[in-house]
Amino acid sequence: MLSYSSYMLTAVTVLLVTCHALCKCPGVPGLLDIPGLSGRDGLKRQPHLLGLPGSLYIELCNVLVELKHRISRLEGVLTLDGKIIEVGEKILTSNGKEVDFASALESCEEAGGTLATPTNEEENKAILGIVKRYNRFAYLGIKEGEISGQFTYMNGMPLNYTKWHTHEPNGKGTEKCVEMYTDGSWNDKKCNQNRLTICEF
Ligand code: MMA
Numbered sequence: 001m002l003s004y005s006s007y008m009l010t011a012v013t014v015l016l017v018t019c020h021a022l023c024k025c026p027g028v029p030g031l032l033d034i035p036g037l038s039g040r041d042g043l044k045r046q047p048h049l050l051g052l053p054g055s056l057y058i059e060l061c062n063v064l065v066e067l068k069h070r071i072s073r074l075e076g077v078l079t080l081d082g083k084i085i086e087v088g089e090k091i092l093t094s095n096g097k098e099v100d101f102a103s104a105l106e107s108c109e110e111a112g113g114t115l116a117t118p119t120n121e122e123e124n125k126a127i128l129g130i131v132k133r134y135n136r137f138a139y140l141g142i143k144e145g146e147i148s149g150q151f152t153y154m155n156g157m158p159l160n161y162t163k164w165h166t167h168e169p170n171g172k173g174t175e176k177c178v179e180m181y182t183d184g185s186w187n188d189k190k191c192n193q194n195r196l197t198i199c200e201f
């Protein structure tokens with residue numbers, strides 16, 4: 001029969017092997033920090049985390065850690081392949097197609113995203129990277145509202161970042177969409193042109 005100390009050594013060793021996962025679980029800063037680990041029933045005696053028994057919490061947490069790892073590997077593959085660009089929390093991609101504004105927006109939304117919408121210089125540069133790769137102007141997720149000259153995001157909120165080309169916007173209500181030039185600057189433009197589709201997710 002195993003002594004209590006060798007039982008604990010085995011338990012701790014087994015748990016340390018999975019510590020790469022356990023240590024990332026919120027509320028479980030470190031395996032050895034779990035109060036009660038030294039108790040006879042080990043993790044099963046943990047106070048409930050997220051309202052779950054400790055053992056189930058850890059199992060769920062391990063699944064989440066594995067999923068995150070798998071997703072980040074997929075992101076690495078897609079980035080290496082040049083299929084996506086990640087900027088902050090956004091993922092940008094293009095199908096390489098040049099279509100009018102409504103069709104571009106529709107294909108982004110069908111895929112669960114929306115048209116790429118730069119909200120800061122970093123995002124503008126990331127979108128520009130795709131514009132340059134295809135060497136094609138692209139429609140952005142920006143529209144002119146009812147009031148001429150008032151451009152908004154697709155949800156109607158006012159822009160908090162702009163990169164207008166000099167003398168733009170100049171359409172005075174006749175150019176309700178916005179395209180990105182191959183230098184990253186913006187032009188208000190009619191919505192019926194064929195422009196590169198770039199989506200964000
Ligand atoms: C085109 C059209 C406009 C743009 C001007 C810039 C002639 O119109 O693309 O949207 O402002 O060019 O010269």
Ligand code: CA
Pocket residue numbers: 168169170171175187188189
């Ligand atoms: Ca214009």
